[in-house]
Amino acid sequence: MNSNDYALLAQTAQSYGAQVLYDEPMNKHTSFKIGGRCDIMIKINCEKLLCELVRHCNENSVPYYIIGRGSNILVSDEGLRGAVLLLGSDFGSVRVRGDEIICNAGASLSAVCRVALENSLTGLEFAYGIPGSVGGAVFMNAGAYGGEMKDVVVSCRCIDEQGRIKELSNDKMELSYRHSIFSEKKLCITSVTFKLKKGDKEAINSRMEELMERRRKKQPLEYPSAGSTFKRPKGDFAARLIEECGLKGASCGGAEVSTKHSGFVINRDNATFDDVMGVMSMVKQRVFEQTGIALECEILIMK
Ligand SMILES: Cc1cc2nc3c(=O)[nH]c(=O)nc-3n(C[C@H](O)[C@H](O)[C@H](O)COP(=O)(O)OP(=O)(O)OC[C@H]3O[C@@H](n4cnc5c(N)ncnc54)[C@H](O)[C@@H]3O)c2cc1C
Structure with missing residues (x-):
């Protein structure tokens, strides 16, 4: 280049x-x-x-x-x-059409949740507080508290490597736990249509507030991070395994396994890329040695 x-x-x-x-x-x-x-x-x-x-x-x-x-x-x-x-x-417009919300990929997920609330549409409450864009959320099949993108997305528009526009319906997106066709093929999501249901505004609001409160209580939101560092292993929780292995608070340079939530690696004090990689590999190695379970990274590395 x-x-x-x-x-x-x-x-x-x-x-x-x-x-x-x-x-x-x-x-x-x-x-x-x-x-x-x-x-x-x-x-x-x-x-x-x-x-x-x-x-x-x-x-x-x-x-x-x-x-x-x-x-x-x-x-x-x-x-x-x-x-x-x-x-x-700059690419985040959101509009409502009946019980559907159509948004450009750059819209913030929380903003879309607020639009759903304003229009008394239920289904997206679980996503309130996930700090991603709509495109990133569909790419990751983001989920929380029993819900995931797979449950609410009906279709999307995306661009292939030749710059051609495609439309995909939910069943063509291969959405599963933190996986999608977009992570397999180099497709860029440009817009997403969510299908929700008419609901009770008060109930939607209180569910959103309740879930946000749970995040504030349980997650180290006061420090920079990228959310859950590892995927949930089958039948278990990464945070539980990490804690069981005595890794709560384990650190490398400025990066640390959060003492508030062991599933998060946080940037505690000007952490570098290598600090975070160091903590992640220490955790993976120790958990594997002590439990035989190979943790898989959820965070995506760009270099
Ligand atoms: C405090 C905190 C809490 C979190 N809680 C949750 C949670 O509860 N549940 C959960 O699932 N995740 C959670 N996350 C992780 C993260 O917010 C989600 O994965 C989110 O969906 C990522 O969106 P993003 O726009 O930030 O994507 P980015 O981080 O910018 O990108 C992630 C990947 O998606 C790709 N991508 C982004 N946009 C597009 C697009 N338009 N088209 C194609 N590919 C694209 C990128 O290339 C990259 O590979 C949390 C993160 C933090 C920091």
């Missing part, structure tokens, strides 16, 4: 009025507050622009990274060589 490729990407983005940032620190765009600079970041503001950029990157072998709110990723301190295509609030 050369500076010409970036100049062309920037030119295209600017022709759509999108913001372009060079050498942008990724720690400003991740919930872990970790990550070095990327070569170029483009804040996507429409589907057509995304199609053009993805096509250009593929045709010219420019590496690109799709990110939403950066709440499930750990980015290297060396940063990212290539283009970061950020689907955030």
Whole structure:
């Protein structure tokens, strides 16, 4: 890749009025507050622009990274060589059509939950407080408190590597525990349609508040993190295993297994990428040695 490729990407983005940032620190765009600079970041503001950029990157072998709110990723301190295509609030419109909510991928999940509440639509309460974008949530099949994206998504629009738009219905998305077709194939989600049900506004509100309160009580929200670090092993909980192995509070540099919730690795004090990787590998090794269970990382590593 050369500076010409970036100049062309920037030119295209600017022709759509999108913001372009060079050498942008990724720690400003991740919930872990970790990550070095990327070569170029483009804040996507429409589907057509995304199609053009993805096509250009593929045709010219420019590496690109799709990110939403950066709440499930750990980015290297060396940063990212290539283009970061950020689907955030510039691409976050939300509209309601009967009992459906249709939103662009950059909409924040919590904002969509609030729109559901305002319209007395029930089904999305479980997602309130997950700090991701709608695109990132469908990509991860995000879930909590007995609900997951799979239960409420009816369809989505996405872009393949050639920049072509596809429409997928729920059954074609292969949604399962923290897995989707989008994580298998390089497809970028541009919009999502949720189907909810008419409900009681008061009841929806109190469920959302109750779940948010549970998060505040149980999760170390006062520190940067990327949520649950490991996937739930079959029939057990990562946090329980980690605690049983005496790893609560175990640290490496500025990264630490939270003492409030052992399932979270937190950035306690200016942690580096290597600090977090160090804690994660220590945990995996010790849990495996003591229980025979191989924990699998839920957080996605970008380097
Ligand atoms: C405090 C805290 C609590 C959390 N609680 C939960 C929880 O209860 N349940 C849960 O499931 N998760 C939870 N998470 C994790 C995280 O918020 C979710 O996985 C969220 O859905 C990620 O969305 P994002 O926009 O931040 O994605 P990012 O972190 O930006 O990206 C994650 C992955 O999705 C891909 N991606 C993002 N947008 C798109 C798109 N439009 N098209 C294609 N690929 C895309 C990225 O390339 C990357 O591989 C928590 C995180 C934190 C920090």
